[in-house]
Each structure stands twice: as C-alpha cells, then as structure tokens.
Amino acid sequence: MVAGNDILLKNIRSILADITDPEIPVLTINDLGIVRDVIVNDEQIEVIITPTYSGCPAMDMIIMNIKFALIGHGYDNVKITPVLSPAWTTDWMSEEGKRKLKEYGIAPPNPKQQVCNDQLFAADEAVQCPHCNSYHTYRISEFGSTACKALYQCHDCKEPFDYFKCH
Amino acid sequence: MKDYLIDYTLHLADDALILAQRNSEWCGHGPVLEQDIAITNISLDLIGQARNFYQYAAQLINSSTNNPVNSATEDTLAYLRTEREFKNCLLVEQPNGDWAQTILRQFFFSANQYLLYQQLKNNKDEQLAAIAEKSLKEVTYHLRWSSEWVIRLGDGTEESHARMEKAIVELWNYTGELFVTVNYEQEAADSGIGVDVSLQKDQWTNKINEVFNEATLTLPLNTFQHTGGKNGLHSEHLGYILTELQYMQKTYPNATW
Numbered sequence: 001m002v003a004g005n006d007i008l009l010k011n012i013r014s015i016l017a018d019i020t021d022p023e024i025p026v027l028t029i030n031d032l033g034i035v036r037d038v039i040v041n042d043e044q045i046e047v048i049i050t051p052t053y054s055g056c057p058a059m060d061m062i063i064m065n066i067k068f069a070l071i072g073h074g075y076d077n078v079k080i081t082p083v084l085s086p087a088w089t090t091d092w093m094s095e096e097g098k099r100k101l102k103e104y105g106i107a108p109p110n111p112k113q114q115v116c117n118d119q120l121f122a123a124d125e126a127v128q129c130p131h132c133n134s135y136h137t138y139r140i141s142e143f144g145s146t147a148c149k150a151l152y153q154c155h156d157c158k159e160p161f162d163y164f165k166c167h
Numbered sequence: 168m169k170d171y172l173i174d175y176t177l178h179l180a181d182d183a184l185i186l187a188q189r190n191s192e193w194c195g196h197g198p199v200l201e202q203d204i205a206i207t208n209i210s211l212d213l214i215g216q217a218r219n220f221y222q223y224a225a226q227l228i229n230s231s232t233n234n235p236v237n238s239a240t241e242d243t244l245a246y247l248r249t250e251r252e253f254k255n256c257l258l259v260e261q262p263n264g265d266w267a268q269t270i271l272r273q274f275f276f277s278a279n280q281y282l283l284y285q286q287l288k289n290n291k292d293e294q295l296a297a298i299a300e301k302s303l304k305e306v307t308y309h310l311r312w313s314s315e316w317v318i319r320l321g322d323g324t325e326e327s328h329a330r331m332e333k334a335i336v337e338l339w340n341y342t343g344e345l346f347v348t349v350n351y352e353q354e355a356a357d358s359g360i361g362v363d364v365s366l367q368k369d370q371w372t373n374k375i376n377e378v379f380n381e382a383t384l385t386l387p388l389n390t391f392q393h394t395g396g397k398n399g400l401h402s403e404h405l406g407y408i409l410t411e412l413q414y415m416q417k418t419y420p421n422a423t424w
Contacts, residue, residue, distance in 0.1 A: 051215075051301070053212065053214025053215060053217025053305065053306060054210075054212055054216045054218070054219060054301060054302055055209075055212050055213070055214045055216070055218070055300075056215065057211075063280050084291075084294075084297035084298055084300070084301045085296065085297035085300050085301065086300070087300050087301040087303075087304060088295075088301075095422070110187035119311070120311060120315055120318065120378075120381070121315060121318075136193075140201055141201035141202070141204065141205055142205070142308065143201070143204050143205035143208040143209070143308075143311065143312070144204065144208075145213055147208055147212060149210065151201065151204075161359075167304055
C-alpha cells in the first residue's frame with residue numbers, strides 16, 4: 001500500500017497545485033506556502049494548512065476551494081485542518097511565487113525581514129518598484145487593500161503599487 | 168472541563184471583538200483614505216483573532232457540556248450572549264470620540280496586548296499559545312502604527328496636542344483594569360495557562376512613558392480606576408455596541424447567507 005499511497009499523495013498534491021488565492025489569482029496556495037502537509041489515513045484525506053493573517057477572508061474561500069477541487073476529482077472524504085503554529089511567514093513564499101507577484105504588479109516581500117518589530121519611525125524598507133525596478137520608492141501606508149499588503153509609490157515612474165509586506 | 172479556561176478564552180475573544188467593532192465604526196469616515204484603511208485593517212486582524220479564540224472557546228464548552236443540540240459555535244458566542252456575559256475590559260468599549268481618542272485607545276490596548284501575547288505564546292495551553300504566536304505579528308504592526316500616531320498628534324500642532332490631552336483625560340481611568348487580575352485570570356495563571364496581568368503593569372507603563380515623552384505628553388496623576396468589565400459589569404456603551412453587532416441574529420434568528 002505504501003507505493004499506492006505515494007501515487008495518491010502525488011495526485012492530491014498536483015490537484016492542490018492548481019488552487020489559487022482568490023485575492024491574488026496569480027499565486028497558488030503552494031506558492032504562498034500555506035499547505036503544510038497532506039495526510040492519507042484509511043479513506044480520509046486530511047490537508048493541513050496555515051492561515052496567513054488571522055482575519056484574512058480569503059482563507060475561508062481557499063478552504064472551500066480545496067474541498068471542491070478534491071471532491072471534483074472523486075475524493076469525497078476530505079478534511080481541512082487549519083493549524084496556527086508555527087505561524088505563517090512570508091519566508092515560506094516560493095521564489096516562483098515572488099516572481100509571479102512582481103509580474104502581476106505587486107512588489108514581493110523582501111527576502112530579509114526588516115520591519116517586523118516595534119521600533120518607531122524606522123527607515124522605510126527599500127522596496128523595489130515592480131513596474132520600473134527603481135528602489136527610489138516610499139511607503140504611503142503600511143496598511144493596504146488587503147491585510148497582507150502595504151501601499152507604496154515610486155519616485156521615478158510615479159506609479160503607486162502594493163507591497164506584499166513581511167510577516 | 169475547567170470553567171476558568173473557558174472564561175479566560177472568552178475574555179480574550181471579547182476584548183478583540185469589541186475593539187474591532189468600535190474601530191470598524193470608522194469605515195468610510197477616516198480622516199484620510201489611507202488611515203481609514205489602516206484602522207479597518209486593524210479591525211479585521213482583531214476579528215480574526217476573536218474568531219480563533221471563540222472557535223476554541225466553543226470547542227471547550229461543547230466538550231464540557233456534551234449537549235450537541237445547543238452546541239456552541241463562534242457565531243453563537245459572538246451573537247447570542249448578553250451584555251453581562253461579555254468579559255471585555257472597559258477600555259475597548261469606550262466611544263471612538265475624535266481620531267485622537269481612537270488612536271490613544273488603540274495604543275493603550277495594543278501596548279498591553281503586545282505584552283500579553285508575548286507571554287501567552289509560551290504558555291502551557293497549546294491552542295492559546297498558537298493563537299498568541301500568530302496574532303503577535305499583527306499586534307506588532309498595530310502597536311507601531313498607534314505609537315507613531317500618538318507621537319505625531321502629541322508633538323504636532325497646538326490643536327492636535329490639545330486633543331491628545333483631552334483623550335488622555337477620557338481614557339486614562341479605564342487603563343487600570345487591564346492590570347487587575349480577576350478570578351479566572353488568576354486561576355489560569357496559577358495553572359500555568361494564562362498570564363498574571365498584574366505583573367505587566369510596570370512594563371506597560373514604561374512603554375506608555377517612552378512614547379508619551381516623545382509625544383510631549385504626560386501621564387495623569389489621578390489614580391482612580393474603573394473596573395468590572397472583565398467580570399461582566401460594563402459601562403452603558405456595551406449595550407449599544409451589542410445592539411448593533413447582534414441586530415441581524417436577534418431579529419432574524421439563525422439567518423445565514
């Protein structure tokens with residue numbers, strides 16, 4: 001059965017690889033790094049996921065989409081278990097995901113987290129403009145259109161843009 | 168099941184939910200668009216935290232009562248409990264006032280939540296620890312944002328400074344309750360689950376002082392403090408908040424969409 005399970009797991013993972021974030025449709029849930037594990041026991045498939053932000057409304061939809069996708073492929077007995085710890089971090093986002101984000105017009109999270117502390121009026125993070133690649137940008141607000149984004153503007157091309165902030 | 172753990176979890180949930188509800192009253196009314204978005208983002212984070220705590224509380228309640236017919240859910244806990252059953256502190260239910268008062272309330276609260284979650288993430292109850300670990304990242308943003316606004320307003324114009332001083336007068340007497348340990352908090356702390364909040368007062372006061380110094384504001388000297396919220400004895404404001412928050416479920420019981 002071990003070999004059978006391996007094939008099953010591979011199958012399920014490839015189904016999961018097609019599920020996207022409803023807010024940022026270029027990112028799959030694998031790119032986001034929220035699928036922590038897939039467990040097959042007896043007849044049940046359990047998918048363990050880590051929510052991004054506590055209040056992110058996309059999470060409920062992602063859970064529903066995972067269920068629908070698996071049921072659509074004939075896996076009826078599906079359980080989605082959200083696990084909070086270890087807490088999700090933007091470090092788990094794939095390089096492929098970061099590339100796709102940039103192409104989509106959202107600056108990807110910086111690889112080295114610089115502002116996740118309580119220091120006041122810290123220098124803005126150097127965030128690269130996804131449109132013209134300039135680092136000559138500034139933060140308009142650290143809260144943006146969704147919980148995971150901050151609002152920036154580029155001094156060079158003048159375009160405002162979203163930054164997927166470090167978390 | 169240990170009742171104190173249920174009460175303690177509800178207390179943490181209620182604090183987050185009521186402040187989220189208050190902040191969300193700013194939606195569409197913020198002083199500028201970016202800050203309107205910021206305060207409602209903070210609301211959303213707090214609702215998320217409240218949901219996690221309510222889901223856990225519901226699980227604890229259901230496993231203790233063994234009554235599947237009227238089982239508790241995050242929704243029944245938020246929408247069907249009465250005023251006296253809510254265990255939030257008095258600070259979070261105080262009116263928004265002007266922007267200064269909303270900012271100061273957030274700052275007082277976030278400075279406390281930051282310390283609380285730092286302790287809570289290492290405690291013996293795995294689920295509470297996990298929620299705290301997750302939420303702490305969000306609270307760090309809330310604390311930094313509100314601290315910067317306290318400084319910006321306090322050290323800003325004559326008008327903004329005066330408004331901050333008025334906000335301090337309005338809110339200071341509701342901060343003491345944060346550090347008065349009530350029974351369920353004490354029992355939780357004694358069993359290694361919760362946090363003994365009375366031990367956090369000095370650290371909190373230091374943080375407030377540090378930001379107030381930057382902001383050219385001073386701590387008030389009066390020491391009278393209101394208490395009661397954590398035990399369900401609220402100011403008149405909570406009833407109005409719940410009337411709005413619970414309107415749909417009370418008017419159309421079990422409505423879903």
